Amino acid sequence: ATLPAVGKGVENLKFRVMISPDNCVGCGLCVVECPGKGGKKALTMEDVHDRIHEAPLADYIFKKTTYKSEFMPTDSIKGSQFLMPYFEVSGACAGCGETPYYRLVSQLFGRDMMIANATGCTSIYCGSAPSTPFVTDKDGEGIAWGNSLFEDNAEYGYGMKVAQEFKANRIVEILTEISETADEATKATIDAYLNIKGNRNEERLVVKELVKVLEKSTHPRAFEVLEMKRDLVSNSVWIVGGDGWAYDIGYGGLDHVIANNLNVNIMILDTEVYSNTGGQSSKSSQAASIAKFAAGGKPTAKKDLGQIAMTYGHVYVASISMGANRMQTIKALKEAEAYEGPSVILAYSPCIEHGIKGGLSNHQVQQKKAVECGYWTLYRFNPNNVEKPLTIDSKEPDFTKFREFVMNETRFNQLPFVNGDQAEFLLAKSEEDAKKRYTRLVKLAA
Known part of the structure; x- marks a missing residue:
């Protein structure tokens, strides 16, 4: 249904949630998440053949209507979703837990993004010929994207930033030289640009005239x-990139990049397993989880990459889980991008390899439960806050729900059947590991 838009300044506009029959993958995630009234869901799953006639309408709305982001703050949950996504209709698994983060970050920064993407699931659904999920806006602007093979992605992105800084410095040097002998009008335009260099929104206003x-x-x-x-x-x-790259194969490069105080943003889509290659255990995998190379349950704890990065002191670090706290997710992404230095975002991303009961249509619910039981903690470490850089954004977890949470996923609940002798020990260890991680965070935040 098309309804009157709600909010200040939008009284003359209409609002509609338009589903594209051609692009819907049938995951059911939107049905689970979108609330309704009177005990009814706002969206329902229907046979595609009964709705295929709406494809031309969807095509018209997506191509002809304009994005209207000027009516509300774009750093809010509602406002951010009226920003144009520069990432849409990817080839990821139906209900993928990674793509919502990719879409959101493209809405917030896509017009100016330059991405170095590690090989893995992200490179497959982002870069498989002949299609791509990346789009350009009416001005022809969008995401510049490149893929590097596994271990050198951090260095690849680092090189991009070094090149950008070299060009920025060269632009400043040449413009300064031109300004010295220019007429007053030219000098004023150049000076206006040089005085706001680094502020993208203001730069864009001056560049056309420049x-x-x-x-x-x-x-x-x-x-x-x-x-x-x-x-x-x-x-x-x-x-x-994913955890296979960040925690394992490319960790040396990632560590080298964050050790240098260069302004790059690192987003790690953490599925806690090598997803693209078939579900192998990584250093991000939790103790007791079943995966290839850990068929009897992983015996060791999850590598705490966030706390490792914090030890440098100059790295912005955030741990997010969209289904648990959408506002914290947006806030962390905005802070990371604004931070003048290296930033690391650890984004909990449920995967088809987890075997969530009910399927990936429940992945946002599972993200919420992960935080509630202490399996995953939300926090932001901002070096700019000198007195108290670490903020824990999630409530004190209820660890009595930990076992219920993990047993809702095949990667854990099959352990008693494949390794009955060690199952209880490993599951208890996984819970104890989570408690230790949280205790360390609380001490750091004190």
Whole structure:
């Protein structure tokens, strides 16, 4: 149904949740998550053949209606969802726990993003020819994306940032030289740009006029800046990958990058298993979880990458779980991107390999339960807050719910059948590991 839009300034607009029959993968996640009234859900699953006639309408709405993000704060849950996603309709598994993060970060920063993407699930659903989930806006702007093979993705993204900084410094140097002999109007435009360098929103307002001025300039070096005009607005460099890359194969490179105080954003979509290659155990896998190479249950604890990164002191670190706290997810992403230095986002991402009861349509519910029972903790470590950099955003967990949570997933509940002698010991160890992780965080936050 098409309904009147609700909110200040939108009285003359209409609102509709439009489902594309051609693009829906049938995961049911939207049905589970979207609330309704009177005990009824706002959305229901129906046979695609009964709705295929709506495909032209969906196509019209997606292509002809404009995004209206100016009516509400874009750092709110509601407001962020009226921003254009530069990532849509990927080829990921139905109900994937990674793609909601990718879509959200594309809404918040996609226009200016430059992504180094590790090989794994993300590279498959982002970069499989002949299609891509990345789109451009009416101005032809969007995400610049590149894929590196496994172990060197952090270095790959680091190189992108170094190159961007080199070009930014070169632009400043040339513009300063041009300004010295320019007429007053040209000098004013150049100075206006140089005075706000690094502020993307303000840069964008000045750049069009700056390009016009440079195109008219007779200075012999003006063409050098025009050759770099796509770099006149600062880029937001992101390094994205899964836990197999970040915790294992590419950890050495990741550690090297965060040890250097360069402004890059690292988003780790943590499925706690090598998802793309068939479900092998990684250092992110929890004790007692069953995976390939850990068929009897993983005997060791999950590597605490967040607390390792915190020890440097200059790295922004956040642990998020979208289904548990959407506002904290948005806040952490915004803070990480704004932080002038390396930032690491650990995003809990339920996977088909987890074997969640009821399927991945329940993955946001499972994210919420993971935080409630202490399996996953929400926090933000911001070095800018000198007195108290660590904030724990989740309530004190109820560890009595821990066993119920893990037994809702096949990777844990099959343990008594495949390793009956060790099952109780390993499950108890997994719970104890979670308690220790939380206790360490509480001490750090004190």
